Amino acid sequence: MVAANRQSVVRARAEARLGGSLDSLESALTVLASPAWRGIEADIWLARRDDRSEIYKHYHTDLSHYVDPARAIEAAKRAGDIGVGPRVLQSWDEDGLFAMEYLGNGWRAGGLHDSANTAVRKGIVAAKKALQAGPKLSRDADIFSEIRAAYAACTSYRASLPKNMTAFLGFAERAEQAMSQLKIERVPCHRDGNTANIMVGPEDAVRLVDYDLAANADPYEDIGCHLTEVFDREPEARDGFAEWTGFFDEGLYQRAIVYGILDDLRWSLVAFAMAASSPRTTLEFAKYASWRLMRFEVTSQTSTAGDRLRRMA
Incomplete structure (x- = not known):
């Protein structure tokens, strides 16, 4: 669907909800694939009419x-219902479309710099833990199946992948085998560590989006994605684990970190597939894929990574 048609669909839905012609329909978000994955999955529009x-x-x-x-819309509804995300209206x-509340002045999209704010960081953790404690979603998922699906998409689209991809996938296979020995209880998870996917409001209030x-x-996948995004070094990541859980356990910490490592592989393959298939050719999907894969290589192709797999609990 061309951009003009996409906008007309949104306008029609918004005018029906708001009761007439709009005063404005704005999409102020700058879409980036690199250096940050921002606004890729969907257009975001702010519709205004009178005081609504x-x-x-x-x-x-x-x-x-x-x-x-x-x-994704179902999960957004669930999050809005329990107060950790904007309410879905x-x-x-x-149409792959939904309307949600406008949080209003004083709210802004988060960024990596917000992770230095202890109050915001704790707000992110609290919101994700509240989602985990809520009712189950209709979909189960695991990172290993998603890595396989993303790799299959890359193969189908004939994406340009690095020659050492076999070694990279080998780490995921070893991690999956190690995880298969663990007892895992599935709970509703956000599964996205990107700090651009939070809203920060007055008095450091936090809402999760996307x-x-x-x-x-x-x-522990939620925890691992969070730790990988927020902390550059191991000592701080260990403190961050305890900040989330209220305790420290070496095996569970290593389990979370392995998920964080695998998150880089997942997103690199997703981005390589997008680079090979998306008609939005002005976006730097391959650049984003390359830097996520570079970090994955650094963290997965070492003896330390093997130690992590052996020490997971």
């Missing part, structure tokens, strides 16, 4: 290999 304002999220159609819009699953990967999964 609503946000509309409209999914793109070139990401079916890694996002199910209907399931209405959805049109057939539930594109949300599913019932191992809660």
Whole structure:
């Protein structure tokens, strides 16, 4: 669907909800694949009429290999219902579109710099733990299946992949084998460590947004994605684990970190597939894929990575 048609779909839905012609329909978000993965999955529109304002999220159609819009909308509704995300006001699953509350002045999209703010960081953790404690979602997922699916998409689209991809996938296979020996209880998880996917409001309030990967999964995946995003060094990551859990356990910490390492592989393969298939050719998907894969190589192709697998619990 061309951009003008996509906008007309949103406008029609917004005018029906808000009761007439809009005063404005703005999409102020700068879409980036690199250096940050921001605004890739959907257009974000702010619709205004008189004293009412609503946000509309409209999914793109070139990401079916890694996002199910209907399931993402369901997760967004669940998060809004329990107060950890903006409330979903209405959805049109057939259009990959939903309306949610506009949080208003004083709220902004988060960034990596917010992780230095202890209050915000604890707010992120509290929101994700509240989601985990809520009712189950309709979808179960695991990072290993998603890595295989993303690699299959890369193969189908004839993506340009590095020659040592076999070694990279080998780490994921060893990790999956090690994880298979563990008892894992699946709970609803956000499964996205990107600090751009939070909203920060007055008095450091936090709301989670973007539930594109949300599913019932191992809660230590949520922790690992968070630690990898927020902390550059091992000592701080260990403190961050204790900040989340309230205790420190070496085996569980290593389990979380392995998930964080694998998250880089997952997103690099997703981005390589997008580079090979998406009609949005102005976005630097391959650049994003390359830097995520570079970090994955540094953290996965060492004896330390093997030690992590052996020490997981």
